[in-house]
Amino acid sequence: MISLKSAIKNSKAYLCLECGKCTSVCPVSKFNKGFSPRVLVNRTLRYSENDILTNKNIWACLTCAMCDLRCPADIAYIDLTQATRLEAQKLGEEAICSHGGAAQAMMRIMTATNLQQKRMDWVDNDLKVAEKGEVLYFVGCLPHFDILFSDKGVHTIRNAKSSVKILNYLGITPAVMPQERCCGHDLLWSGDMENFKKLAEYNINEIKKTGAKKVVFSCPEGYRTFKIDYPKYFDVDFEVQHITELLRDAINEGKLKFREIDKVITFQDPCRLGRHLGIYDAPRKVLSSIQKLKLTEMQRSKKRAVCCGVSAWMNCSFYSKRIQMLRLKEAKETGAELFVLSCPKCEIHFNCAMKEEEARDDIKIPTEQLVTFVADALT
Amino acid sequence: MAKNFIPKIVAFCCNWSTAPVVNKAVESDAQFPPNIKIVKLMCGGMVTLAFILKAFELGADGVFVATCRVEDCHYVTGARRAVDVCDNTKKLIDMLGFEPGRFKLGRFSSLEHKVFEKAINEFIGVIKKMGPSPIKVQRRTTASTSR
Structure with a gap:
């Protein structure tokens, strides 16, 4: 497999000094003594490809990038993890999905193009949203999370309501897509490139239809996926911004009270x-x-x-x-x-x-x- | 829609009421449809949202959950739990945008094999009218899962 080799090259994993600083800061290693980022990098470099790809520990990484920042050799650890997972998936290896795999099943169902989703119930009468516009608000999986995790007593959809409220306050009527799909973040990080690409392509085409020049996110994962992962595979001709950046700019201009x-x-x-x-x-x-x-x-x-x-x-x-x-x-x-x-x-x-x-x-x-x-x- | 469309149905059946019902229905000379895959569970309360979504993801045209009546549950609260899970599933299916009619919860006692037969044949009739599921099978393998 060539791509694991190129992943080692791109992430500079060959520079590993085996100092173990990654393991010392890793939140998983702190509790799970069987997990060590240093050992995983080492196995990737020294053992056969089959060894690392069938290793269950590659799925235990949180990809929180703590090791990336601490590494004195500047190894892009999470990029290597992502590439390893994509390769492992080709061998039929898979992560253990929490919640019985309900979230992943839902995301894969969303790759069907002919769904008539009803995901706009959260838009109250006092919120102004449009079908087309220069600024688009990307809701993400918030409405679905409220149903999936109704027993946890969380109301993540309030994020979407509040974001639109803030945008309205700033005089912006954001476009919201009724047929929006999941951004594909979770599928990408669990190694399912095929379905990630389907979701990404669908979302980019839908956004083009709205004529949006700027897409605003309240979810950091969606933001990361659109900013870093989408441009790797597709042409993205719109600007992306997180709502906190938008708020910061508005505060600097004195627009918020x-x-x-x-x-x-x-x-x-x-x-x-x-x-x-x-x-x-x-x-x-x-x-x-x-x-x-x-x-x-x-x-x-x-x-x-x-x-x-x-x-x-x-x-x-x-x-x-x-x-x-x-x-x-x-x-x-x-x-x-x-x-x-x-x-x-x-x-x-x-x-x-x-x-x-x-x-x-x-x-x-x-x-x-x-x-x-x-x-x-x-x- | 193809004229000779045979829907793929997955039925999650409780061991205590509906599994005997299924056996009886199969044993009797009744017209029990062959295109229905029975998944026997120890209790209807075992059904989770993930089971149902996974069945749809892997290409089921319809999913039927058959449990005991709430007051007859062998484990006291299982059937009630199944009702809650199914309510949530219906909401999610509606939001995801494929016909909510593709999913049904039925409650039977262990003697009602005629009723079960009728219900399942009606369900198949509904799915036949709707046609094949809009969800295309994406996966080569199924993911290992934890609860």
Whole structure:
């Protein structure tokens, strides 16, 4: 297989010094002693291709990019993981999907082009959306998550409502696609290139039909997929922007006015927005522009922020719960009253961990999404 | 739609009420359709959203879930759980945009093989009218899953 060799070349994995710093910062290795990024890179380089491709540990990686940032040899670890998974899938190897594989099944069902989706029920009368327009809001899987995870007590669709509310406040009537599909992030990271490409192609064609020049995201995973992964395989002729960047620009221009909120909060950097795309300051700028609001940072924040424990609905395990509880404990230790998140999956995972039987009061903290928090603070 | 369309049906059947019903229906001289794949579960409450979605993903034209009546459940709460799961599934199927009629929940007692036969034949009739499922089979293999 040539592509695994080229993946080693592109990710510069051959430069590995075997220092083990990747393993020392890896949140999975902290709890799962059988998992080590250093060993995986080593096996990729030294053993047969079959050895690494059939190794179950390649699916346990969270692709949170903690190792990428720490590596002194600058190895693109997550790119290597992605390539390895794509190759492993060709051999028929697959990840253990959480929730019985419901999320993945749903995404693969969405590759059918002749579906008549009814995903616009969330648009209330006081929200203004259009069919066509210069600015498009990409909803993502939010309406589906609310049904899939109804037992977790999360309402991720509030993200979409709040995002449209913010855009309306700024005088923008965003286009929203009634036949939008999943961005394909989870399928790509679980090695299913065939169906990822189908979803990507469909979405790009639909966006072209709306005539949008800018696509706004509230989900960091969708944003990463459109910004980094789509251009690798398709021509993308529109600009993409995360809602926090849009909010930051609007604040700099003085277009947003917030009421005072007397609260202490802490903020979780999602790995896709933080380490993958390097956006740390925009959400903090937005939060700091709300008067009287006090943002306390966790012990590990920004580049060192710990992942929420599961990625791409794969391999949710006992270790994931340990990671989530560790992070929740850190959030609680800051003394914050509210844990502000900016990824719908972080919200689902943390709320799931808080519902565990062994969850004690020292990890229970109310969560809220950044966009809903900001939208509620608008005057 | 092709005239000789034979729908592929997957039926998830509870071991305590509907599996005996299926046996009886097959044993009797009744017209029990051959194109229906029975998946026997120890309890209707075992059905998850993932089972149903996976059946559709892998090319089923219709999915039938057959459980006990709520008050007859062998494990007390299983049938009630199945109802909740099926309600959620219906919502998701509706949102995903293929006909909600492709999925049905039926409740039977272990003596009602005539009723079951009638229900399943009606269901097949409905699917035949709808035609083949819009979802094309994508996968070479099925993913291993955890609950």
